[in-house]
Amino acid sequence: xxxxxxxxxxxxxxxxxxEVLCRVPDVRVTTVAHERGPVRTDTGELSLTAERALHExxxxxxxLVPGGGNRGTVAMMEDGRVHAWIRRLHRHTAWxxxxxxxxxxxxxxxxxxxxxxxxxxxSRPYLSELGATYTEGRFVETGKIITAAGVSAGLDMxxxxxxxxxxxxxxxxxxxxxxxDPDPPYDTGSPEKADADLKAxxxxxxxxxxx
Amino acid sequence: xxxxxxxxxxxxxxxxxxEVLCRVPDVRVTTVAHERGPVRTDTGELSLTAERALHExxxxxxxLVPGGGNRGTVAMMEDGRVHAWIRRLHRHTAWxxxxxxxxxxxxxxxxxxxxxxxxxxxSRPYLSELGATYTEGRFVETGKIITAAGVSAGLDMxxxxxxxxxxxxxxxxxxxxxxxDPDPPYDTGSPEKADADLKAxxxxxxxxxxx
Numbered sequence: 001x002x003x004x005x006x007x008x009x010x011x012x013x014x015x016x017x018x019e020v021l022c023r024v025p026d027v028r029v030t031t032v033a034h035e036r037g038p039v040r041t042d043t044g045e046l047s048l049t050a051e052r053a054l055h056e057x058x059x060x061x062x063x064l065v066p067g068g069g070n071r072g073t074v075a076m077m078e079d080g081r082v083h084a085w086i087r088r089l090h091r092h093t094a095w096x097x098x099x100x101x102x103x104x105x106x107x108x109x110x111x112x113x114x115x116x117x118x119x120x121x122x123s124r125p126y127l128s129e130l131g132a133t134y135t136e137g138r139f140v141e142t143g144k145i146i147t148a149a150g151v152s153a154g155l156d157m158x159x160x161x162x163x164x165x166x167x168x169x170x171x172x173x174x175x176x177x178x179x180x181d182p183d184p185p186y187d188t189g190s191p192e193k194a195d196a197d198l199k200a201x202x203x204x205x206x207x208x209x210x211x
Numbered sequence: 212x213x214x215x216x217x218x219x220x221x222x223x224x225x226x227x228x229x230e231v232l233c234r235v236p237d238v239r240v241t242t243v244a245h246e247r248g249p250v251r252t253d254t255g256e257l258s259l260t261a262e263r264a265l266h267e268x269x270x271x272x273x274x275l276v277p278g279g280g281n282r283g284t285v286a287m288m289e290d291g292r293v294h295a296w297i298r299r300l301h302r303h304t305a306w307x308x309x310x311x312x313x314x315x316x317x318x319x320x321x322x323x324x325x326x327x328x329x330x331x332x333x334s335r336p337y338l339s340e341l342g343a344t345y346t347e348g349r350f351v352e353t354g355k356i357i358t359a360a361g362v363s364a365g366l367d368m369x370x371x372x373x374x375x376x377x378x379x380x381x382x383x384x385x386x387x388x389x390x391x392d393p394d395p396p397y398d399t400g401s402p403e404k405a406d407a408d409l410k411a412x413x414x415x416x417x418x419x420x421x422x
Contacts, residue, residue, distance in 0.1 A: 010230070011226045011229065011230055012226050012227065012230040012389065015222045015223050015226040015257075016223065018222065018256075018257060019221070019222055019223040019362065019363075022254045022256055022257075022420060023254070023416040023417060023419070023420035024416070025416070025419070028256065029254070029256045029257065030256065031257065038249070038260045043233045043234070043240070045229075045233055045239065045240045045241065045262075046226075046229060046233075046240065046242065046259065046260075047259065047260035047262075048257065048258065048259055048260075049249045049257075049258035049259075049260065051256075051258075100390075120390065121387075121390055138392070138394045149390050149392075150389065150390025151230065151388075151389040151390050151391070152230075152366065152389050152390055152391040152392075152393065153390055153392075155363065155393070155395070156393065156394055156395050156396065159395055159396050159397065160396050163396070168397070169409070169412065170412070170416070171396070171397060172397045172399040172405070172409060173399075173409055173412040173413040173416055174413070174416065175395060175397050175399045175400045176332075176399050176400060176401070176402070176404075176405045176409060176410065176413040177362075177413040177414075177416055177417055178223065178361065178362040178363050178400075179311075179331065179332055179360050179361025179362050179363055179364055179400055179401060180362070180363040180393075180395055180400040181349070181360075181363075181364075181400030181401040181404065182363065182366070182367065182391075182393035182395070182400070183349045183367055184366070184367050184370055184386055184391055184393070185367065185370050185371050185374070185382070186370065186379070186382060186383045186386050188383040188384075188386045188387050189386045189387060189389075189390055189391040189392030189393070190387070190390060190392040191387070193387075193392065194383075194387050198380070198383060198384055198387060199387065201380065201381070201384040202384040202385070202387040202388040203388075205234040205235070205236070205381070205384055205385065205388055206234060206388055208234070208236070209233060209234035
């Protein structure tokens with residue numbers, strides 16, 4: 001499983017699926033970026049290490065493209081070298097996946113034309129510009145492409161993928177292994193559950209913390 | 212907010228709370244380890260960068276101690292230098308927090324004597340050896356100490372802490388910002404929802420993937 005990292009990615013988009021997939025038997029995870037070394041997240045406060053450079057990874061059974069802040073996502077949507085890498089890997093993947101605005105990067109690489117997909121709630125309108133059709137769900141599977149909704153949706157997608165890669169029993173065991181019995185103190189995790197003011201505040205908090 | 216990193220920590224334990232707290236106004240997050248530089252997780256497949264060494268961080272408003280695999284947790288439970296650092300920070304924190312087996316590290320540092328606490332489901336029996344009383348809940352608050360249950364429980368605790376550090380509206384906005392509207396495909400995220408075979412499998416998957 002190759003996890004693309006890039007300047008301005010969102011940490012949980014990558015770490016959520018990693019955490020529920022890395023212990024599935026025979027799954028080995030690696031992180032990939034333009035160059036090896038530390039890669040900054042969208043807040044600039046955290047770095048994950050890219051273990052490999054793009055040119056070192058020519059095949060993967062699973063490709064995961066995390067989302068990022070506006071700046072990072074837009075840069076990836078305009079990065080032809082990354083698009084060529086994604087398309088090359090996609091030819092041989094068993095699963096090509098994204099979390100959050102990672103689907104916009106898949107779309108910019110030309111992978112989502114005519115397909116149902118999801119993305120970060122505030123980015124849903126952009127999917128149609130990339131030829132995809134926004135479809136409801138924590139994740140949307142079409143052929144071998146799975147796109148997940150925003151940030152934390154990668155956990156739900158990851159468990160589904162654990163089932164696809166192994167079996168349902170393994171996926172259920174991984175849910176227990178990460179004690180994923182969610183019980184958030186509030187219930188405002190989707191735009192359908194939030195009023196206009198709360199949506200505006202969420203976007204403002206994201207913008208204010210972006211680097 | 213200082214996030215302790217150590218060889219063998221669990222990525223999501225640190226990244227879950229980080230992701231819901233890093234955009235709360237006036238919150239600044241830093242990562243701390245024995246030395247600056249990349250720190251390997253419990254699978255050996257992912258590294259996060261420690262931005263600062265222990266001796267460089269003498270105060271923090273929030274301390275977060277993530278859990279780890281058996282090897283990493285035991286090493287931290289025996290690391291007197293880390294315990295001294297935790298105790299020193301704890302004297303002035305507003306909140307001292309842990310996720311998963313991070314509570315065993317707080318306990319080994321002497322912070323949980325006579326207090327209610329939680330930890331990773333499979334590690335609950337160890338709390339009493341450290342003078343704490345296992346208490347049910349995704350997270351347990353006692354005074355200024357909050358301990359969260361396993362791995363993904365850090366997300367729920369993080370939202371609660373976002374409310375404590377700012378206000379409920381900000382916490383609700385952060386839940387939306389990370390689109391945390393959980394909908395796992397299964398319902399086996401706690402030991403109360405799993406049979407003995409599934410528990411054994413979860414622990415075996417953890418052990419087989421440990422380095």
